[in-house]
Structures are given as C-alpha cells and as structure tokens.
Amino acid sequence: MSLALSVLDLVPVTTPQTSADAVAASLALADTADRLGYARYWFAEHHNMPAVASTAPPVLIAAVAARTSRIRVGSGGVMLPNHAPLTVAEQFAALEAIAPGRIDLGIGRAPGSDPVITALLRSSGPTSDVENFEQNLIDIRALAGDGATISLRTGDGLRDYDVKATPAAAGVPEMWLLGSSDYSAHLAAKLGLPYVFAHHFSGEGTERAIGIYRSEFEASETLAAPRTFLTVNTIVAETAEEALARAMPALQNMARLRTGQPLRAIDTVEAAQSEPLNPAAQSVVDQMLNRWIVDSPDAAAERIQRLATEFGVDEVMVSPGAGSRDGEPVARALGRERTLELLADRLL
Numbered sequence: 001m002s003l004a005l006s007v008l009d010l011v012p013v014t015t016p017q018t019s020a021d022a023v024a025a026s027l028a029l030a031d032t033a034d035r036l037g038y039a040r041y042w043f044a045e046h047h048n049m050p051a052v053a054s055t056a057p058p059v060l061i062a063a064v065a066a067r068t069s070r071i072r073v074g075s076g077g078v079m080l081p082n083h084a085p086l087t088v089a090e091q092f093a094a095l096e097a098i099a100p101g102r103i104d105l106g107i108g109r110a111p112g113s114d115p116v117i118t119a120l121l122r123s124s125g126p127t128s129d130v131e132n133f134e135q136n137l138i139d140i141r142a143l144a145g146d147g148a149t150i151s152l153r154t155g156d157g158l159r160d161y162d163v164k165a166t167p168a169a170a171g172v173p174e175m176w177l178l179g180s181s182d183y184s185a186h187l188a189a190k191l192g193l194p195y196v197f198a199h200h201f202s203g204e205g206t207e208r209a210i211g212i213y214r215s216e217f218e219a220s221e222t223l224a225a226p227r228t229f230l231t232v233n234t235i236v237a238e239t240a241e242e243a244l245a246r247a248m249p250a251l252q253n254m255a256r257l258r259t260g261q262p263l264r265a266i267d268t269v270e271a272a273q274s275e276p277l278n279p280a281a282q283s284v285v286d287q288m289l290n291r292w293i294v295d296s297p298d299a300a301a302e303r304i305q306r307l308a309t310e311f312g313v314d315e316v317m318v319s320p321g322a323g324s325r326d327g328e329p330v331a332r333a334l335g336r337e338r339t340l341e342l343l344a345d346r347l348l
Helices: 019-036 057-067 085-098 115-121 130-143 182-191 206-216 240-258 269-273 279-291 297-311 334-347
Strands: 004-009 040-043 072-079 103-108 148-154 157-163 174-179 195-197 228-236 293-295 315-320
Touching: 004 019, 004 228, 004 334, 019 040, 019 057, 019 334, 040 057, 040 103, 057 072, 057 085, 072 174, 085 103, 085 130, 103 130, 130 148, 130 174, 130 182, 174 182, 182 195, 182 206, 195 206, 195 228, 206 228, 206 297, 228 240, 228 279, 228 297, 228 334, 240 269, 240 279, 240 293, 293 297, 297 315, 297 334, 315 334
Parallel strands: 004 040, 004 315, 040 072, 072 103, 103 174, 174 195, 228 293, 228 315
Antiparallel strands: 148 157
C-alpha cells in the first residue's frame, strides 16, 4: 500500500524559546515537510497554554502557504464554537485565494480550552452555537463557495440575505470534520465529508469511529466515497534511546496536564532527565508510551505502516513531538525536523 505522510503541529514552546522562536521553528519545520514530500501540514487550535503557540491557525496557515509551493496547508482544526461561521468562511476563502488548491479547512466541535478562556473568546457576542453545529458546517461550505441564503430576523420580520465569503471564488478549501467521539463520525458520514478521528489523543475508539463513518457514509457533491486518515504522536531518532530522550519533555508535560499539575513551557531534554517523576506521572507516561511511536527509524516506519494497514488508511498524520537539547538553535526544532527526515527516507 502506497502511504502518504502529513504533519500536525501545535507549535510547541520550549523553556528557552520566545513565541517568536517557536513560530520560527514551526515555519522551518513546514519548509522541511514541503521539501521532503509530505502531503499536508495542519495547525491545531489551543488557547492559554504555556507550551502551545498555535492559537490562531489561519494566521499560521497564511505564513506557511506563502513560503511553500506544493504542500497542502490547513487547520487541525478550527474549533468552531469559538468563531462565527461567516468569519471562518471568509478567512479560509482568503487563504484559498492565497494558495489555490492547497488549503484544508479542518473543523472541530470542542472549544479547545477551559471554560474561562472559552467565555473570553465569546465575550464579543455569539459565535457558533454547538447546538447548531451541523447547520453551521453546511453554511460554511456554502459561504466559502457560491454563497448561501441566510434568514435573519429584523424589525420588519424574517428576511433572507444572499451572503458570500468572497466575491468571486475560483475554488474552495477542502473541508474535513475532526472529532474524538462517535458524534463526529455519524455527522461526517451524513454530510459526505472527509473525516479524521483524533487517534493521537488516546489511541482508543478509533476502530469504532472509523467503522461508523465508513458504514454510514452518504456520497456528497464533493466526495463520492469515505476518506479518512490516521493521526499519531511520533518521535524518531537514530536510536530508540535517543528517541525516548527526545520524547520525555513532551511526555512529562502531558503527565502534568493529566495529573492536575501546573503547566509550563516544555523542558529541554536535559532538564526533563533531571526531574524525577512521581508514581502518578510515571503511570501516565507509561500509558502514553504504549500509544505513541517513539523509536528508531526502521522500527518507527514499520509501526506506522502497520497502523495504516490495521485501519485501512493510505495516509498517516504524525505529530512530531521531539524535544530540544541544550545549546540547539532556539529558532529551529532539530529533533522534530529529524523525525520528518528519517520517516521520509523510509516511507516517502
């Protein structure tokens, strides 16, 4: 089976980095992915996290689209409850105009943050009501293309308005529905959308969700058959020992999150090695190591190929979480770049 590889980027921030350094490192990583032949490069949306700088996917997508020539660029994903549907449609219609035929609009239903930040994101007024999620997806797909007729209540009663996200669209971004529950699988199948289950979250429920999606899929104007791929946290180095060392900063940060400890920027490899884990954190790390791919090049490539075969997909999106060592350039992520290089050598 021919396999495509893609990248999911949260723009991780390490302790020596500023936000500008972290963004510069991700832009360099996107250049690497483009050069090596990766299929797509997606930015996640998270808020108010000291270790994550991917707060505004459309801005980052524009930056990568402007400096690359081949790779598809998109969101993994835009968290729709935080945004008005017209705003999302306008932003991605503009991105499609910047890089025609290379823009992916991945949309999720979760807020991507805690309740306080969610309230702040919506403080300027109503955004996208979760209860109207299905209709909002339909509206965004229409608004970004030929336009939609929207009914609004005014002082004169209910009126219809013809609305377009951009005056003369020559193409539309490819919309993907993202999810971590059965709900998203049912909805993607109903609307005939490409679908991605967040396998990298926990590694559980993937088979069931993909099975629901494939069995219930209804063809749409834009998609004749089910289309999905797999996401997985991946750290690869020349040896398994170096891969584990590079993985520990991200693993320890996730353990802090899962055990209710204060969050901070991601440690360097050396700092992570000097910090002992309590039993609760060690248990979380052990569980994640069972699901993440942290290995030497040949073994990692074999495990990725095996996952793709198991779930019947022809594309795997890796989230490269390799940490940085002391003394490495702060505006680069050499461990993350090396992960992409080693995998490309064996799979692309």
